[in-house]
Amino acid sequence: METDRREFLMQASLAMLGAAAKPTLWAQTTPDVRLEIAPLKLEIAPKKIIHTVAYNGRVPGPLICWPEGKPITIDVVNRTDVPEIVHWHGLWIPSDQDGAMEEGSPMIPPGGQHRYSFTPRPAGFRWYHTHTFAGHDLKRGTYTGQFGCFYIEPKQSPGAYDQEIFLTLHDWNAYMGGGGDASMDAFYDYATINNRMLGHGDPIKVSEGQECFSACSTPVRPRPIG
Ligand SMILES: [Cu+2]
Structure with a gap:
């Protein structure tokens, strides 16, 4: 308040x-893009529910397609009970907009909102994800569904293809296990391509239902459902 x-x-x-x-x-x-971080129950196969945190109620988060050189504003709302932050991975942008708290971007408090403003570059395929440290909590940070694709359309030679398909791979339900040499490592129960386990949805088809924020001229956006 x-x-x-x-x-x-x-x-x-x-x-x-x-x-x-x-x-x-x-x-x-x-804003051009609005992302809401909130808990999500994700069904990766019939009756296989993952309790995680995601952007806009989806895994992966919405696809962002943006022309090289065009400024963008992105509002992020944090509807979780821990501080969060979104890192724009692989972009050459000022460190206070980059979404890395260790480089000077602010954390977004629980219930808070933050606006990122920058001009995405260089062109090509990038992505965005949370930069919070999971520490000992294997339900936080990189272990959650907080990731999405960020495509920056090149000014020159945008490519002669009919459609671009964006696929993300993720492992779920991490736990610490011991190796034969007494080392500890993270193991996972499940893996998905976008939001489905293999055998429970065609990887290309599941990408079609993706939400997309696009200002691009080329048809990179997924086809709408239905
Ligand atoms: Cu990154």
């Missing part, structure tokens, strides 16, 4: 400033 009040006061004073000096300051209030 305190954050809301502070944000309101800040917006109000900035709006006044905007009215006096720079009316274009508020040209964009709606």
Whole structure:
């Protein structure tokens, strides 16, 4: 609530400033992309339910397709009870927008919201994911469903193909186990391609239901369902 009040006061004073000096300051209030981090029960095969955390109620999170050189704003809402952060993997962007807390990007508190603004580059296939440390909790951080594809369409030679398919692989239900040499390592119960175990959905077909935020000219977006 305190954050809301502070944000309101800040917006109000900035709006006044905007009215006096720079009316274009508020040209964009709606983000290009909105990601909501929240707990999710994910059915990876009939009656096989994974309790995890994901973006917009999906695994992987929505596909982001963006033309090289075009600025983007991404609002992230944290609906979990721990601080979170989203890292834009492989992008050459300022460290305060990059989503790595150890490099200076802020954590998003439980119930909080944060806006990232940057111009994605270089072109090509990238991805985004949480940068929180799991520590001893193998249900957190990298072990969750917090990941998604980020495609940056090149200005030159965008490619002569009909459709691009985005597949993500993930292992679930991690636990620590011992190796024969007395070492400890993470083991997993299940693996999926996108959101389904092998044998429980065609990998290419399951990508078709993906949510997509796209400003690209090429048909990289998954076909809508139905
Ligand atoms: Cu990364």
